[in-house]
Amino acid sequence: MTRVQLSRRHFVAGSAAALGGFSLGFHVPFQAKAAADAAPAEVPEINAWVVIHPDETVVVRVARSEMGQGTLTGLAQLVAEELECDWANVTTEYPTPGQNIARDRVWGSFSTGGSRGIRDSHDYVRQGGAAAREMLIAAAAAEWDVPAAECQVEKGVISHPGSGRTTTYGKVAQAAAAVSPPAEVQLKDPKDWKIAGQPLPRLDTRDKLTGRQVYGADLVMPGMVNAAIKACPYFGGRLAGFDAQAVTGMPGVQRVIQVDDTAVAVVADTWWRAKTALDALPITWDEGPNRDLSSASIQAMLEEGLDAADAFIGAEAGDARGALAGAERTVSAVYAFPYQNHATMEPMNATAVWTPERCEVWVPTQNGESSLAVAAEAAGLPVDKCEVHKIHLGGGFGRRGNFQDYVRQAVGIAREMPGTPVKLLWTREEDMLHGNYHPTTRCKLTAALGPDGEVSALHMRISGQSILASVRPEGMVGGRDPVVFQGLVLDNPEGSFGYAVPNLLIDHAMRNPPVPPGFWRGVNLNQNAIYVECFIDELAHAAGVEPLAFRRRLMANHPQHLAVLEAAANGIGWNEPAPAGRHRGIAQIMGFGSYVAAAAEVSVTDGQLRIHRIVAATDPGHVVNPAQVERQVEGSFVYGLSAALYGECTVSGGRMEQENFDSYQVMLMDSMPEVETIIMPSGGFWGGVGEPTIAVAAPAVLNAIFAATGKRIRTLPLKNHDLA
Amino acid sequence: MARLTINGTTRDVDVDPETPLLWVLREQLGMTGTKFGCGIAVCGACTVHVDGVATRSCVLPVSALTPEQAIVTIEGLSPDGSHPVQQAWLELDVPQCGYCQPGMIMAAAGLLAANPNPSDDDISAEITNICRCGTYNRVRVAIKLAAADNDATRNG
Numbered sequence A: 001m002t003r004v005q006l007s008r009r010h011f012v013a014g015s016a017a018a019l020g021g022f023s024l025g026f027h028v029p030f031q032a033k034a035a036a037d038a039a040p041a042e043v044p045e046i047n048a049w050v051v052i053h054p055d056e057t058v059v060v061r062v063a064r065s066e067m068g069q070g071t072l073t074g075l076a077q078l079v080a081e082e083l084e085c086d087w088a089n090v091t092t093e094y095p096t097p098g099q100n101i102a103r104d105r106v107w108g109s110f111s112t113g114g115s116r117g118i119r120d121s122h123d124y125v126r127q128g129g130a131a132a133r134e135m136l137i138a139a140a141a142a143e144w145d146v147p148a149a150e151c152q153v154e155k156g157v158i159s160h161p162g163s164g165r166t167t168t169y170g171k172v173a174q175a176a177a178a179v180s181p182p183a184e185v186q187l188k189d190p191k192d193w194k195i196a197g198q199p200l201p202r203l204d205t206r207d208k209l210t211g212r213q214v215y216g217a218d219l220v221m222p223g224m225v226n227a228a229i230k231a232c233p234y235f236g237g238r239l240a241g242f243d244a245q246a247v248t249g250m251p252g253v254q255r256v257i258q259v260d261d262t263a264v265a266v267v268a269d270t271w272w273r274a275k276t277a278l279d280a281l282p283i284t285w286d287e288g289p290n291r292d293l294s295s296a297s298i299q300a301m302l303e304e305g306l307d308a309a310d311a312f313i314g315a316e317a318g319d320a321r322g323a324l325a326g327a328e329r330t331v332s333a334v335y336a337f338p339y340q341n342h343a344t345m346e347p348m349n350a351t352a353v354w355t356p357e358r359c360e361v362w363v364p365t366q367n368g369e370s371s372l373a374v375a376a377e378a379a380g381l382p383v384d385k386c387e388v389h390k391i392h393l394g395g396g397f398g399r400r401g402n403f404q405d406y407v408r409q410a411v412g413i414a415r416e417m418p419g420t421p422v423k424l425l426w427t428r429e430e431d432m433l434h435g436n437y438h439p440t441t442r443c444k445l446t447a448a449l450g451p452d453g454e455v456s457a458l459h460m461r462i463s464g465q466s467i468l469a470s471v472r473p474e475g476m477v478g479g480r481d482p483v484v485f486q487g488l489v490l491d492n493p494e495g496s497f498g499y500a501v502p503n504l505l506i507d508h509a510m511r512n513p514p515v516p517p518g519f520w521r522g523v524n525l526n527q528n529a530i531y532v533e534c535f536i537d538e539l540a541h542a543a544g545v546e547p548l549a550f551r552r553r554l555m556a557n558h559p560q561h562l563a564v565l566e567a568a569a570n571g572i573g574w575n576e577p578a579p580a581g582r583h584r585g586i587a588q589i590m591g592f593g594s595y596v597a598a599a600a601e602v603s604v605t606d607g608q609l610r611i612h613r614i615v616a617a618t619d620p621g622h623v624v625n626p627a628q629v630e631r632q633v634e635g636s637f638v639y640g641l642s643a644a645l646y647g648e649c650t651v652s653g654g655r656m657e658q659e660n661f662d663s664y665q666v667m668l669m670d671s672m673p674e675v676e677t678i679i680m681p682s683g684g685f686w687g688g689v690g691e692p693t694i695a696v697a698a699p700a701v702l703n704a705i706f707a708a709t710g711k712r713i714r715t716l717p718l719k720n721h722d723l724a
Numbered sequence B: 001m002a003r004l005t006i007n008g009t010t011r012d013v014d015v016d017p018e019t020p021l022l023w024v025l026r027e028q029l030g031m032t033g034t035k036f037g038c039g040i041a042v043c044g045a046c047t048v049h050v051d052g053v054a055t056r057s058c059v060l061p062v063s064a065l066t067p068e069q070a071i072v073t074i075e076g077l078s079p080d081g082s083h084p085v086q087q088a089w090l091e092l093d094v095p096q097c098g099y100c101q102p103g104m105i106m107a108a109a110g111l112l113a114a115n116p117n118p119s120d121d122d123i124s125a126e127i128t129n130i131c132r133c134g135t136y137n138r139v140r141v142a143i144k145l146a147a148a149d150n151d152a153t154r155n156g
């Protein structure tokens, strides 16, 4: 049990008790209305995280966004665990970003990315549950006039064994709301968890089976109009002109609106009519300064960086350059990873209503506070005159976090139509052409290999795009982007390099093509794991040592990295021969605070790859819901393998070439391997789940392909290579 | 104007005849369970049944449909989520973000209506919907679970 002092900020009861009141003067979508009705304003909150109704319903407030990763259920489990309520009574709701600001950010960060939903908030949400429990018990004890310490609670039923009295949370909630929060609470030892740690079903499944789940793209509001938009597809280009007259008479069309200096939107009664008119709208683009930009020119730019003199250092030990210069035997290889689009299944969208006094936005967002900031700026109104209502996301993967371009556009259009709700929905084409793309990098690795297969020196030079330089320049450290080195730095709890090499240099020549980069599930761990784990495999083969044994020698100082690798290898049966015609590969890395590994089994017949099985192992420290961890591992493999097998956005004439799923191919059911997941939490730290495993599927498969064919795939995607 | 029979009810819809069924469902009829993902018949998010056959509604103009053709959407697959495919999905907690799932469920129900006991290869060949969250393995197991339910051939 851990005793923690409560920070005052998270525990001051709000003056506006329950969240229900959307008394903002605008119509609200039906789902939000239903939620508001379900939480009538007279039910007081116990604290910011917990509202308990007289019918025993426990409403847990969740600040992070649900986008499929299960964080809604996981965070509710953590609160409910400490609250000691009956899980069967638990529901959830989102507080709004505006409420968070009005209450001194009582719910902390709304940001949902970096696999941080649980690991960054587990402490204060558990404290929120524990504090509410203490207040509920205190209220019952006061009513009975007995010491609170003599009372017990189980599943929301409070009892006083001495007098035989019992009551329930629902009955004392009103009184508990007036009790002062405790100065400190005791958190349970995770080994005593009953609700957290269990493979509970998700809280949000049922409506997803019947079509009742409302996504942003589905919103309907009284008087709402629909907007379709085209923004300049050329990077750095602008809208030069359009001929609104050509479409003004088309059915349903109400307005043709220029949105900032890059985009034009058609507003109509239905979205289909808006889109139809937009397709008919003559538009001319100013292609801007990058019309000669192409995948080839970007490649040349990055290749120059591979041998450039200047680079930012991410990890250094000994004297790698000197050791390599004097080495008898060196091995070298160049790898490359292309641009990827997030391609969430739900295209970008936002619904906005604007008046000179107020602006409200309904949006699927990974960061409600970013949405609010962008909405306020676009609305030309102070933040406290704006509000954002979060909606479940039809996929996020990083696209809906920092980038709120669709919010900016929706508010821009709504400003032209004061008082009218406007729903902006992108086409898939718009989504593909206006991504915040997984950046492209290339990597040159050179190692000194000793006579017994020891690696005495390694230089890993990454050349390519920095996400932070474009997206969050304030995160740069002395001009260096630390995120480039995910999984490659020494002794870092977020992701340590797992190999001990006496002379080591990992550096980055930053080369930033004018293509907007973004955080894409797994971020730079994706390609870093491919670079390191495939190259280590190359070294093992060059040394004539079996790849697991080769790694073991380098990993003596990294037992946690090695433990997951051994577990994955055991799981695939590494020490026994593979079935006839099948071949295996392994990979490991640490990222987002977790240790992950994978072992893949593939066959290649007449050039056709089939991935039969992947065994994954992950040590995220603590596990809140093992069933959701399994789903995240499987899902991350689909996302990572889609990129490795098929994914690439190519540039020609200053714009992306892929516009839809016909040219941006992704993994389907037919190429999905069996996945077994070994969850091996070792305790003592909190690592992420949604992203880290994405990085190990591709290198494990690529290493297995080498075992099967002798072909070393160093540039992705695989579809560009002939395996026959 | 189009006359369509949707989830057992025949209705007249005042709409441009070239409008795809998807948008008539979503915008004229307020049935937003059927999703828009690509608009070019590649992703399957918009899958409905037309005379029992899983059909991508984003490229199907309503002018191509007759009132005699029975259209079933996710809202009409069962009144209460009790179709064996939905039940199997619930038991295995299949959805992640859920956006692709109405299309997946309709595709799976269509497959089972035509082939009550699909093999793995049948499933791989027939279920070509995109799920970016990566629910494929659970979709596969859920289809087999629904197949084991002898009611699965019931068609909305």
Ligand code: FES
Pocket (backbone or CB within 6 Å): B035, B036, B037, B038, B039, B040, B041, B042, B043, B044, B045, B046, B047, B056, B057, B058, B059
């Ligand atoms: S929206 Fe119809 S197949 Fe993608």
Ligand code: FES
Pocket (backbone or CB within 6 Å): A068, A345, A394, A395, B095, B096, B097, B098, B099, B100, B101, B130, B131, B132, B133, B134, B135
């Ligand atoms: S569950 Fe999210 S796209 Fe399939």
